[in-house]
Amino acid sequence: MSERAGSVPAAYWELTKPRLSFLSVLTALAGYFCSEPSQATNPKVLVSLAIGTALAAGGCGAINMWWESDADAKMDRTRNRPIPAGILKPGAVLLFGLLLLTLGVIFVWVGTDQPLAGALTAATAISYLLLYTPLKSMTSWCTLVGSLPGAIPPIIGTAAKLGHIDTMGWLLFALLFFWQVPHFMALAVMCREDYARGGFKVATVNDPSGRSAAIWALLFIIPMLFVAGAIATIFFPGWSSPYVWISFIAGAWFFKLCLDFGVPSRRAEAAKPLFLASILYLPVVLLTLTLNRIF
Numbered sequence: 187m188s189e190r191a192g193s194v195p196a197a198y199w200e201l202t203k204p205r206l207s208f209l210s211v212l213t214a215l216a217g218y219f220c221s222e223p224s225q226a227t228n229p230k231v232l233v234s235l236a237i238g239t240a241l242a243a244g245g246c247g248a249i250n251m252w253w254e255s256d257a258d259a260k261m262d263r264t265r266n267r268p269i270p271a272g273i274l275k276p277g278a279v280l281l282f283g284l285l286l287l288t289l290g291v292i293f294v295w296v297g298t299d300q301p302l303a304g305a306l307t308a309a310t311a312i313s314y315l316l317l318y319t320p321l322k323s324m325t326s327w328c329t330l331v332g333s334l335p336g337a338i339p340p341i342i343g344t345a346a347k348l349g350h351i352d353t354m355g356w357l358l359f360a361l362l363f364f365w366q367v368p369h370f371m372a373l374a375v376m377c378r379e380d381y382a383r384g385g386f387k388v389a390t391v392n393d394p395s396g397r398s399a400a401i402w403a404l405l406f407i408i409p410m411l412f413v414a415g416a417i418a419t420i421f422f423p424g425w426s427s428p429y430v431w432i433s434f435i436a437g438a439w440f441f442k443l444c445l446d447f448g449v450p451s452r453r454a455e456a457a458k459p460l461f462l463a464s465i466l467y468l469p470v471v472l473l474t475l476t477l478n479r480i481f
Contacts, residue, residue, distance in 0.1 A: 197268040201251055201279060202244030202286070209468070210243040210339045211236055213362060216472040217343025221354045223479045225347065234297020235346045239339060242290025242307050246314050246335075248283030252276055253319050257384035263377060264384075287311055298346040306345055310338040326389045329370050329402070337363035354479075357417050362468075364410035368403035368444055369464035375399055375447075375457040396457075400448040403460070407444045411437045414471065422478065429478040433471050440467050 214235055219227075251258065251267055255276060258264035268274040291311070295304025318332035337359045344355030351359075371389060374381065378390040389399045414437055418430045425431070443463050446456040 194273060197271075197273040198282060201248040201268055201274075201282060203247030203250075204244075206247060207240055207243035211239045212469060212472065213358070214239040214339040214343040214346075216476050217340030217355055217358055218347045219343075219476045220340075220358065220479045221344040221347055221352050228347075231298045231300075231346055234293050235303070235343060238290045238293030238295075238297060238307065239342065240290070241286045241293060242311060245283045245285070245287025245290055246311050248279055248286060249315055250283075250319055252279045252283060253315070254322075254384075255279075257323070257386065261377075261380040261384045263380050294342065294346065300346050300349050302349060302351075303342050303346040306338055306342045310335045310342070313338075322386045322388070324387060326387050326392050326398075328386075329367060329374075329388065332370075333363045333366040336366050353420065354417070357413055357420075358472075360413045361410060361417070361471075364406045364413060365464065365468060367406035368410075368440075368447075368460065371399040371403040372447065372457045372461035372464060375453060376461060395450070396453045397450070400444075400453060403444050404448055407441055411441060417475065427478050429471075429474050432474045436467050436471055439463060 215232075218232065218235060251269060254264075255267070255269035258267050259270035264270070269276055269279055291304055291307050294307045295301060298304070314332070314335035318328055318335060321328035321331055340358035340362060341351045341355045344351050344358075348355075374388045374390040375396045378388075378394060378396075381388050382391045389402060390396055393399070414433045418427070418433060422430050440460075440463050443456060443460040446452050447460050449456070
């Protein structure tokens with residue numbers, strides 16, 4: 187458990203990985219609002235989508251901490267999580283995670299009355315827990331596999347609203363899929379020794395120089411920028427929309443930091459700014475896009 191969480195309720199809260207869960211909710215809502223903005227908002231569907239996504243994401247976080255508790259105990263950044271710290275029993279954590287996940291899938295499936303949205307929520311959990319999580323200790327390709335569940339929430343939102351996935355939904359899926367690789371590669375450089383202690387086969391463990399991580403980051407930020415540009419071209423032709431300017435400026439800044447990350451002599455110091463930039467890029471671009479689509 188982190189040092190700021192000093193009680194059992196705080197430990198259960200930490201199990202849900204609140205920041206990652208919030209990101210899942212944010213991207214699901216972006217998918218909902220950005221697809222067919224002329225269609226009236228259904229409050230019941232919207233609330234069910236938000237609560238269900240939060241519960242499912244929190245459940246995945248808890249089950250992930252249960253699964254990786256042995257590895258977490260070996261790493262500085264995770265050794266104070268609830269199970270390694272001895273605050274919660276593994277069985278209680280697993281039960282808590284399964285309960286949240288089940289409730290989340292039900293909330294989305296039944297509350298939105300869209301089977302596709304519910305099925306996509308379940309698919310997110312399955313791909314995250316049964317593919318990405320075990321692959322982390324097997325191959326550096328885990329990052330690419332893990333980008334799939336991270337990219338699904340926007341199309342959950344689209345499906346909850348429309349019952350199918352439209353062009354905007356698929357573009358948001360692609361944007362998140364490509365965004366995750368430079369985001370994670372920066373983290374992999376920052377936490378390379380920790381990942382090695384935990385037995386995770388991320389790119390920087392196999393290649394301590396970080397060269398392969400930098401190549402991955404550059405290879406994926408370029409299509410991410412093309413997707414952001416495609417959204418602007420298709421939905422906001424011209425240069426008058428705020429989304430066009432903000433996504434261009436944010437993307438240029440993000441790309442510049444990726445280039446810095448690619449220089450061997452600057453890689454270590456560029457990793458943290460790149461990681462922080464990736465965290466800022468997504469909510470800024472998605473919030474601007476959502477507001478631009480609605481108004």
